[in-house]
Amino acid sequence: MPEKITVKIKRQDGPGKEPYWQTFEVPYQPNMNVISALMEIRANPVTADGKKTTPPSWDDACLEEVCGSCSMRVNGVARQSCAALVDQLEQPIVLEPFTKFPVVRDLMVDRSSMFEALKRVKAWNPLDGTYDLGPGPKVDPDTQDDMYSYAKCMTCGCCLEVCPQVNENSPFIGAAAIGQTILYNTQPIGKALASERLEAHMGPGGVGDCGNAQNCVRVCPKDIPLTTAIAALGRQLTWHTIKNFFLR
Amino acid sequence: MPKRVIVVGGGLAGLAATIRAAERGIPVDLFSVVPVKRSHSVCAQGGINAAKNLKGEGDHPDIHTNDTLFGGEFLADQPLVQGMCRDAPAIIDLLDRMGVPFNRTAEGNLDFRRFGGTLYNRTAFCGATTGQQLMYALDEQVRRFETLGLVEKYEHWEFLSLVLDNDQKTRGITAMNIWDRSIEVFKANAVILCTGGPGLVFGKSTNSTINTGAAASRAYQQGVWYANGEFIQVHPTPIPGADKLRLISESVRGEGGRIWVPKNKDEKREPQDIPDSDRDYFLERKYPRYGNLVPRDVATREIFNMCVVEGRGIGGKNVVYLDVTPERSGQKPEVLERKLGGVFEIYRRFKGDDPLKVPMQIFPGMHYSMGGLWVGYEDKGDMIVQMTNIPGTFAAGEVDFQYHGANRLGANSLLSCIWGGLESGERAVTWAESDTAEADSSVYGNELKRQVEFADKIEKLDGDENAFKIHDELGEWMTNYCTVVRENDKLDQLSTKIDELEERFHRINLSDTGRSANKTFAFVRALWDMIQLARPIVKGARLRDESRGAHYKTGFDIQKPEADKIGEASDHQGYRDHCAEIAEKWGAKFDLPEKKEEISPEFQEYMDKWVEKERQWNKTTIAVYKPGPDGPDMSYRDVAMTVVPPRPRIYK
Ligand SMILES: Cc1cc2nc3c(=O)[nH]c(=O)nc-3n(C[C@H](O)[C@H](O)[C@H](O)COP(=O)(O)OP(=O)(O)OC[C@H]3O[C@@H](n4cnc5c(N)ncnc54)[C@H](O)[C@@H]3O)c2cc1C
Ligand code: SF4
Ligand code: SF4
Ligand code: FES
Numbered sequence: 045m046p047e048k049i050t051v052k053i054k055r056q057d058g059p060g061k062e063p064y065w066q067t068f069e070v071p072y073q074p075n076m077n078v079i080s081a082l083m084e085i086r087a088n089p090v091t092a093d094g095k096k097t098t099p100p101s102w103d104d105a106c107l108e109e110v111c112g113s114c115s116m117r118v119n120g121v122a123r124q125s126c127a128a129l130v131d132q133l134e135q136p137i138v139l140e141p142f143t144k145f146p147v148v149r150d151l152m153v154d155r156s157s158m159f160e161a162l163k164r165v166k167a168w169n170p171l172d173g174t175y176d177l178g179p180g181p182k183v184d185p186d187t188q189d190d191m192y193s194y195a196k197c198m199t200c201g202c203c204l205e206v207c208p209q210v211n212e213n214s215p216f217i218g219a220a221a222i223g224q225t226i227l228y229n230t231q232p233i234g235k236a237l238a239s240e241r242l243e244a245h246m247g248p249g250g251v252g253d254c255g256n257a258q259n260c261v262r263v264c265p266k267d268i269p270l271t272t273a274i275a276a277l278g279r280q281l282t283w284h285t286i287k288n289f290f291l292r
Numbered sequence: 293m294p295k296r297v298i299v300v301g302g303g304l305a306g307l308a309a310t311i312r313a314a315e316r317g318i319p320v321d322l323f324s325v326v327p328v329k330r331s332h333s334v335c336a337q338g339g340i341n342a343a344k345n346l347k348g349e350g351d352h353p354d355i356h357t358n359d360t361l362f363g364g365e366f367l368a369d370q371p372l373v374q375g376m377c378r379d380a381p382a383i384i385d386l387l388d389r390m391g392v393p394f395n396r397t398a399e400g401n402l403d404f405r406r407f408g409g410t411l412y413n414r415t416a417f418c419g420a421t422t423g424q425q426l427m428y429a430l431d432e433q434v435r436r437f438e439t440l441g442l443v444e445k446y447e448h449w450e451f452l453s454l455v456l457d458n459d460q461k462t463r464g465i466t467a468m469n470i471w472d473r474s475i476e477v478f479k480a481n482a483v484i485l486c487t488g489g490p491g492l493v494f495g496k497s498t499n500s501t502i503n504t505g506a507a508a509s510r511a512y513q514q515g516v517w518y519a520n521g522e523f524i525q526v527h528p529t530p531i532p533g534a535d536k537l538r539l540i541s542e543s544v545r546g547e548g549g550r551i552w553v554p555k556n557k558d559e560k561r562e563p564q565d566i567p568d569s570d571r572d573y574f575l576e577r578k579y580p581r582y583g584n585l586v587p588r589d590v591a592t593r594e595i596f597n598m599c600v601v602e603g604r605g606i607g608g609k610n611v612v613y614l615d616v617t618p619e620r621s622g623q624k625p626e627v628l629e630r631k632l633g634g635v636f637e638i639y640r641r642f643k644g645d646d647p648l649k650v651p652m653q654i655f656p657g658m659h660y661s662m663g664g665l666w667v668g669y670e671d672k673g674d675m676i677v678q679m680t681n682i683p684g685t686f687a688a689g690e691v692d693f694q695y696h697g698a699n700r701l702g703a704n705s706l707l708s709c710i711w712g713g714l715e716s717g718e719r720a721v722t723w724a725e726s727d728t729a730e731a732d733s734s735v736y737g738n739e740l741k742r743q744v745e746f747a748d749k750i751e752k753l754d755g756d757e758n759a760f761k762i763h764d765e766l767g768e769w770m771t772n773y774c775t776v777v778r779e780n781d782k783l784d785q786l787s788t789k790i791d792e793l794e795e796r797f798h799r800i801n802l803s804d805t806g807r808s809a810n811k812t813f814a815f816v817r818a819l820w821d822m823i824q825l826a827r828p829i830v831k832g833a834r835l836r837d838e839s840r841g842a843h844y845k846t847g848f849d850i851q852k853p854e855a856d857k858i859g860e861a862s863d864h865q866g867y868r869d870h871c872a873e874i875a876e877k878w879g880a881k882f883d884l885p886e887k888k889e890e891i892s893p894e895f896q897e898y899m900d901k902w903v904e905k906e907r908q909w910n911k912t913t914i915a916v917y918k919p920g921p922d923g924p925d926m927s928y929r930d931v932a933m934t935v936v937p938p939r940p941r942i943y944k
Contacts, residue, residue, distance in 0.1 A: 178385060
């Protein structure tokens with residue numbers, strides 16, 4: 045068992061500032077993960093060459109891979125750092141912020157664009173109100189299973205980070221919102237807005253911009269069937285276009 | 293000025309409050325330290341209770357009420373619990389309509405599972421990620437209101453204080469932008485605090501790292517009463533960990549999971565090789581009716597005793613087995629995977645073993661605070677449901693003290709969060725609509741100035757103490773001396789320790805004075821409030837010389853007679869008199885059974901002591917902030933009892 049582990053962090057003091065690298069050594073503990081290593085550094089912010097520095101900033105909350113806060117690049121891989129166990133990582137452990145989102149500081153990025161995307165595709169059921177309006181429709185267990193597989197998306201952004209189509213010059217909405225489009229188009233009540241959602245995907249930035257590189261589905265920590273969603277949405281759009289054509 | 297409502301916190305309670313308020317047409321400003329979708333509520337695994345009675349068991353909201361009151365040892369205000377349980381089925385319908393993918397039966401109906409403290413299948417669930425699924429459905433509804441211009445989100449903003457006018461009436465809040473540390477005032481006619489639990493006061497817990505309790509503490513330091521702080525739920529089955537105690541949900545036991553230790557202390561075999569004859573399923577042995585599904589406080593104390601007192605934990609360590617393998621739980625692997633996959637994922641990832649093959653290893657850990665900000669319980673006089681003692685400040689969710697009494701039943705919290713959230717949203721709008729007074733503008737400026745000065749003070753901290761070390765010590769002491777078992781001398785030592793930590797706080801070295809996303813600054817700011825919040829918890833525990841629910845004090849529990857000596861409470865005259873007094877006080881009508889049998893002398897003695905203890909202690913603890921080692925000022929209020937008379941809490 046190693047006595048110490050080495051962690052290399054790409055730091056940046058604020059938006060628009062120059063990034064720089066710092067290396068830290070952290071006492072090893074069994075079952076350690078990247079966040080617990082960062083917590084050690086935070087409590088004793090001294091670099092490997094003995095220089096005092098400021099504690100690095102990062103986002104975390106649940107520490108059990110369900111909130112989506114702690115996304116970063118760990119040894120070049122986009123993932124949740126709380127579930128990145130040190131024992132399974134090569135050293136030095138290299139931590140970098142996501143590259144497809146603006147850096148707030150150090151390992152923190154601004155992913156608000158992902159929440160905006162959910163507004164654009166109207167990922168919700170159009171409810172009449174919160175009052176007692178009786179039960180919802182019955183749902184067979186298979187459909188429920190299907191919906192559940194999409195409903196676990198925690199907006200972590202890993203799928204966007206690895207997508208070649210997501211970059212500064214492209215308005216592409218990304219795989220996460222495509223998954224949610226399919227989820228709510230499957231919902232017995234959500235279906236009512238299906239054509240509005242499809243309209244939102246026509247034109248620039250919609251599902252049509254996906255190059256089908258399939259990187260997204262490989263990194264999704266929640267195993268969301270993203271490529272299935274992309275294909276399904278493509279089909280729905282085709283039908284929608286045909287229908288529109290004949291109705292015109 | 294147009295009316296506005298502020299909601300602080302975007303967990304289940306905050307989102308429910310926001311939706312209800314926005315639905316009534318009043319614009320809402322919603323504040324949260326993290327994007328609301330990342331709030332702690334996403335961690336809830338097991339499910340949400342409602343007596344829908346879809347399994348033909350004859351379940352009913354009134355039985356749910358009774359289970360909740362009994363499980364909480366009659367410390368909850370009864371009219372509110374009744375209201376919540378009666379509305380629970382409609383809340384499940386609402387969530388269903390929002391699109392929550394609840395597990396279904398073959399016919400397509402909602403499926404229900406059994407949880408602790410009840411004999412009914414009453415818990416609706418989405419695999420083992422129920423909280424996440426409820427959160428996402430509510431989050432999307434809030435987003436819908438955002439697009440309608442009724443909700444404005446302030447994510448990455450931290451609530452610092454209430455703005456109160458000269459009449460102590462709520463006028464808004466101050467908050468800090470975490471990304472640049474700027475502090476601003478936000479005006480509102482009503483504020484709803486939905487800021488969740490105080491896990492971090494105990495260092496390591498099952499809570500998310502953002503659950504500092506700081507917001508509750510800040511309101512408390514401004515005069516909001518903190519009630520029943522001493523009631524802290526320690527969950528029986530988390531996985532011990534260096535950074536966090538990861539929860540293994542009660543639903544694992546609901547699906548047949550069984551708790552055991554080897555009969556032989558020096559057992560060397562792998563757990564899967566130990567036959568049933570060499571296993572002690574101690575909960576099933578001691579509680580044949582409830583078995584592994586006794587309420588949490590009972591299960592926790594049994595496991596704690598087994599390990600710490602009897603020294604019979606696995607390999608002499610503080611862990612016991614939780615076995616949900618198909619052979620022992622009697623369920624098919626694919627069924628277990630479908631219903632509990634989310635929990636299994638956590639165990640596989642963080643422990644490396646497969647719970648379908650190898651029994652899990654677990655030990656109790658701090659989980660939930662029954663105590664919290666005091667909120668009123670009836671529309672009489674100056675009391676408004678979910679409103680605190682400060683006019684215009686409401687609270688809902690884990691941060692309020694209601695609904696669970698001395699011990700919370702599993703899957704009742706998500707329910708209380710949503711019910712309390714909706715109610716508070718409703719009441720806050722009504723309050724805001726009738727609020728006509730305008731505050732003097734200096735009120736806002738003064739509060740802002742106070743917060744900026746406090747921030748400056750923290751910025752200048754350049755001593756030799758490490759804030760994270762102080763926090764570790766606070767957590768260790770609180771966990772060791774103020775969780776499963778409490779003793780008065782240890783609580784006194786803990787109190788002195790808190791004084792010491794407060795004193796050392798002033799000598800902290802703030803290792804970062806930058807403005808950009810300075811998380812250290814925010815942590816140190818919150819640490820002060822954690823220390824302040826520890827006091828009502830510890831003092832409440834110190835003064836409560838009895839055992840009730842999660843609060844167990846050595847030397848202050850009444851020994852229960854042997855099972856065959858236990859009779860009916862209603863056959864004890866003192867008990868009957870006690871119930872009659874309560875009925876008279878609350879104008880209630882209780883139907884006690886006729887007095888039938890003679891009771892054993894042992895039960896007579898037990899009941900005598902029980903009635904005496906009830907008279908003194910069946911009361912809500914109220915802590916009123918007072919700075920320094922003498923604080924807080926403590927007093928006690930009667931619990932509203934209008935539904936059922938209290939009775940001794942004996943599980944079989
Ligand atoms: C692991 C785990 C599993 C659980 N499982 C279940 C279950 O199966 N069933 C059940 O009924 N209960 C369960 N519980 C309990 C339940 O999850 C919580 O009690 C409930 O989610 C609390 O919700 P809330 O809305 O009150 O607070 P939270 O979800 O904690 O939300 C608090 C909100 O307040 C915000 N906030 C906090 N402080 C500030 C501040 N200063 N300024 C601005 N915003 C702030 C946060 O950002 C967050 O948005 C579980 C708890 C845990 C820990
Ligand atoms: S399949 Fe589409 S969305 Fe996924 S990574 Fe490739 S281009 Fe991006
Ligand atoms: S689809 Fe997967 S990778 Fe993408 S945001 Fe959702 S959970 Fe993360
Ligand atoms: S901290 Fe929640 S996913 Fe890592």
